[in-house]
Amino acid sequence: QVQLQESGPGLVKPSETLSLNCAVSGYSISSGYYWGWIRQPPGKGLEWIGSFYHSGNTYYNPSLKSRVTISVDTSKNQFSLKLTSVTAADTAVYYCARQVRTGSYGPYFFDYWGHGTLVTVSS
Amino acid sequence: DIQMTQSPSSLSASVGDRVTITCRASQSISNYLNWYQQKPGKAPKLLIFAASSLQSGVPSRFSGSGSGTDFTLTISSLQPEDFATYYCQQSYSTLLTFGGGTKVEIK
Numbered sequence: 520q521v522q523l524q525e526s527g528p529g530l531v532k533p534s535e536t537l538s539l540n541c542a543v544s545g546y547s548i549s550s551g552y553y554w555g556w557i558r559q560p561p562g563k564g565l566e567w568i569g570s571f572y573h574s575g576n577t578y579y580n581p582s583l584k585s586r587v588t589i590s591v592d593t594s595k596n597q598f599s600l601k602l603t604s605v606t607a608a609d610t611a612v613y614y615c616a617r618q619v620r621t622g623s624y625g626p627y628f629f630d631y632w633g634h635g636t637l638v639t640v641s642s
Numbered sequence: 643d644i645q646m647t648q649s650p651s652s653l654s655a656s657v658g659d660r661v662t663i664t665c666r667a668s669q670s671i672s673n674y675l676n677w678y679q680q681k682p683g684k685a686p687k688l689l690i691f692a693a694s695s696l697q698s699g700v701p702s703r704f705s706g707s708g709s710g711t712d713f714t715l716t717i718s719s720l721q722p723e724d725f726a727t728y729y730c731q732q733s734y735s736t737l738l739t740f741g742g743g744t745k746v747e748i749k
Contacts, residue, residue, distance in 0.1 A: 555738075565686065565729055567738040578736055614685055620733075626674035626692050627733040632685035 521545040523615050523633035531609075531640050537602040541615030541633060542595070549573050549593045553618035555629065556589060556600045558611040566611075570618050571598065605640045612637050644668050644732050648741035654749040661717040663744045665730035670710045674734035677706055677715045680743075681726045689728075690715065720746070 527539035541554070548554060555570035569579035571589050579587050583602070591598040602609060613636055616629040645668040655661050665675065673693035678686035688697045690706035693713055703718040717724055725748055730741040 564742050565731075565740040567740070570738075580737060616685075621692065621695070626676060627738070628676040628688055628691040628731070629678075629686070630688050630691075630697070632687075635685050 521617060521631040523617065523631060525613060525615050525633045525636040527636060527638070529637060529639060531605055531638060532642050533606055533640055534604055537600070537605050537609060537638055537640070539600045539613055539615075539636065539638070540597050541599070542597045543617075544596070546617070547593075548591060548596055548598065553627065554591075554598050555616050555618045557614045557616060557629070558609075559614070559635075560608075560611045568600065568602075568613075607640050610638065610640045643737055644671060644735045644739055646730055646732055646739050646741035648728075648730055648744050650744060651742065652745040652747060654747045655720050656749045657720055657722060659720045659749075661720050661724075661746060663715045663728055663746075665708075665713045665715070665741050667711045667713075667732055667734075671732045671734035673709050674732055675706075675708065675713045676731045676733065677704075678729045678731065679724075679726045680729065686729060717746075 522544045524542045531537045553570045553572050556568040559565050569589050571577040586603045588601045615633045617631040620627045647666045649664045675693045677690040680686040689700050689704050694706045705716045727743045727745045729743050
């Protein structure tokens with residue numbers, strides 16, 4: 520069974536960098552698939568942040584691209600999110616998820632999700 | 643960006659009711675449309691992928707249809723555990739986007 524678990528500080532000061540890790544078990548990241556980050560501000564909808572492929576291809580939401588970095592540590596089977604220069608608008612529950620598709624050209628979808636971690640931006 | 647618009651934003655229904663939720667894309671997305679269910683304090687759960695394919699383990703009372711710009715999620719007979727918020731998501735564009743959500747509440 521594939522499981523994902525987010526971890527990181529629950530409180531970040533404005534203008535600082537938000538850093539989160541996503542530990543994956545039950546599947547090796549280096550075996551394939553995309554892996555992504557999605558966030559959800561309190562009481563609001565879902566926003567895709569970015570995704571990476573195990574071989575290194577990474578793509579980001581243009582609205583966040585200048586501040587986001589997603590990286591992977593295959594030795595620990597985990598990947599991470601860094602979001603710089605945070606403001607209160609970045610307060611959200613952050614989820615990591617596996618992004619898969621059926622066949623070579625089918626739609627991508629998120630089939631396994633972490634439980635999510637709330638990050639509050641406040642001084 | 644491809645905008646995803648869900649309607650209604652909320653609805654009240656009774657156990658046993660047939661419920662239909664609509665998702666409209668701002669441009670044609672073929673069948674690159676997925677549906678998720680989210681309960682309070684929980685991560686979203688995949689229900690339907692590729693517009694009409696039922697994810698393994700999801701009850702058959704859930705079904706999806708549509709292609710192009712207009713899609714529907716139908717719950718044939720609403721059960722107590724189905725009260726939740728439902729989101730559509732497109733993956734036609736590399737900029738993945740979600741609809742605003744439809745909250746299904748108890749009447």
